[in-house]
Amino acid sequence: MDYSFSFSSQLEQEWEWTERYASQPEILKYANHVADRFDLKRDIQFETQVVSAAFDEAARRWTVRTDRGDVVSARFCIMATGCLSDLQVPPFKGVETFAGARYHTGSWPHEGVDFTGRRVGIIGTGSSAIQSIPIIAEQAAHLYVFQRTPNYSVPARNVPMDPDYQRRWKAQYPQHRQDARESRVGFVIERNDVSALSVSAEERKREYEKRWQRGGLGFAATYLDIQISQEANDTAAAFFREKIHRIVRDPAVAELLTPKTYPLGTKRLCVDTGYYDTFNRDNVTLVDVRSAPIEEITPDGLRTAAGRYTFDSLIFATGFDAMTGALLRIDIRGRGGMSLKDKWTGGPRTYLGLTVAGFPNLFAITGPGSPSVLSNMIVSIEQHVDWIADCMAHLRAQGRTTIEATRESEDAWVDHVNEVGHMTLYPKAASWYTGANVPGKPRVFMPYVGGVGAYRLKCDDVAAKGYEGFRLG
Numbered sequence: 001m002d003y004s005f006s007f008s009s010q011l012e013q014e015w016e017w018t019e020r021y022a023s024q025p026e027i028l029k030y031a032n033h034v035a036d037r038f039d040l041k042r043d044i045q046f047e048t049q050v051v052s053a054a055f056d057e058a059a060r061r062w063t064v065r066t067d068r069g070d071v072v073s074a075r076f077c078i079m080a081t082g083c084l085s086d087l088q089v090p091p092f093k094g095v096e097t098f099a100g101a102r103y104h105t106g107s108w109p110h111e112g113v114d115f116t117g118r119r120v121g122i123i124g125t126g127s128s129a130i131q132s133i134p135i136i137a138e139q140a141a142h143l144y145v146f147q148r149t150p151n152y153s154v155p156a157r158n159v160p161m162d163p164d165y166q167r168r169w170k171a172q173y174p175q176h177r178q179d180a181r182e183s184r185v186g187f188v189i190e191r192n193d194v195s196a197l198s199v200s201a202e203e204r205k206r207e208y209e210k211r212w213q214r215g216g217l218g219f220a221a222t223y224l225d226i227q228i229s230q231e232a233n234d235t236a237a238a239f240f241r242e243k244i245h246r247i248v249r250d251p252a253v254a255e256l257l258t259p260k261t262y263p264l265g266t267k268r269l270c271v272d273t274g275y276y277d278t279f280n281r282d283n284v285t286l287v288d289v290r291s292a293p294i295e296e297i298t299p300d301g302l303r304t305a306a307g308r309y310t311f312d313s314l315i316f317a318t319g320f321d322a323m324t325g326a327l328l329r330i331d332i333r334g335r336g337g338m339s340l341k342d343k344w345t346g347g348p349r350t351y352l353g354l355t356v357a358g359f360p361n362l363f364a365i366t367g368p369g370s371p372s373v374l375s376n377m378i379v380s381i382e383q384h385v386d387w388i389a390d391c392m393a394h395l396r397a398q399g400r401t402t403i404e405a406t407r408e409s410e411d412a413w414v415d416h417v418n419e420v421g422h423m424t425l426y427p428k429a430a431s432w433y434t435g436a437n438v439p440g441k442p443r444v445f446m447p448y449v450g451g452v453g454a455y456r457l458k459c460d461d462v463a464a465k466g467y468e469g470f471r472l473g
């Protein structure tokens, strides 16, 4: 109910969700429904990759080129390229030699894959792996899970949608949407505005248990200081350790599955259905590739520093070049032919996560420096879409042709994003939030952690002040 578009009340009322967490086919059906209902497909060119976008200073327009040879001239260029769309496959030696079927969780065949009777290897244990592993394990003859870093995962407690719940939500949709927009993360979760350290150990355990039973991402909001105090965070981590050891029968496997090297929530908290329990199956082997890294992919499997594993299907659940990857794959050039790649060699720099100094009339939807991946993406996407549309209308009404962030406002925003990020525990994890998962990527905490509601107020305030921090031309 929360993870859906809010721009049309008819759409909200007519669409029926069938589960607490809709699965991929249902989300795809929803996306297609939205596109058809609002007749969007006539404006979409599919199967096309944009290869470059260059700002023509004389014409004050963008020239966009595609891999199909299209050349498009446009006043504005809006990058809606996604934060998690540029697949990441680590440069393992021998990857091309693997003779069996290869998959990446981020580009899964739409018709599905049946692993019945197959021996399968999966590299990675992030959200995508954690959601896939229990399903693949039920089919496969054997599943090898190659884990470098264990993750914290909360049960999803997915259930069929309760019709009464859906009816109640629909009756109060405007209020729910308003609450989401003003919230910290773009959806309303029960928050405790007290420190984890201000209550007794018994009370903490009761509260953690309540959230564990309820399921879902709200766990990280159990106490005010879980994301900012290591000591508070340790209490939540200890709760997880106990849970994992209770679920997983083999204590050595349980220990391997227990995160130890980063605070809870500083890598994206995962949500699963039967993940830890899957490691009690006879046909599942957890392989620690932290102590013995993968050395080579071979035609029939892979070799680590400690042993050989043979399988006939290989799944990369190795994530994405997050937040900047899709943008930088396009040759984007602003004033004076400056490339975005050069400008961002030390990490992304934006004003409000929406715009870049030196790149007039270029907007990024949920760009680095905005709440983006730390929020309900749809709420954040809609906020950016509305802000950009209002901005374009304002320029037209004022007879202006360009808008461009000033260097000073960009510098100040980058400093602010850093300052707030470093008030939290997030930078302690080698996560994709900081670019740590991509070899050679600069280590910068990219999303804005100041909160969806506060960020919206800031963006609205900038607009109300006649686009403060921008130069209008």
Ligand code: NA7
Residues within 6 Å of the ligand: 084, 090, 105, 123, 124, 125, 126, 127, 128, 129, 146, 147, 148, 149, 268, 289, 294, 317, 318, 319, 320, 430, 432, 437
């Ligand atoms: P993630 O969360 O980036 O997970 C990728 C996983 O792949 C993670 O466990 C990585 O371990 C692992 N990985 C990456 N490179 C290697 C190498 N070289 N060797 C071994 N293991 C490796 O991607 P997901 O697709 O699961 O989720 C992305 C987001 O989508 C998620 O956060 C949600 O917001 C939705 P590492 O932790 O780096 O040691």
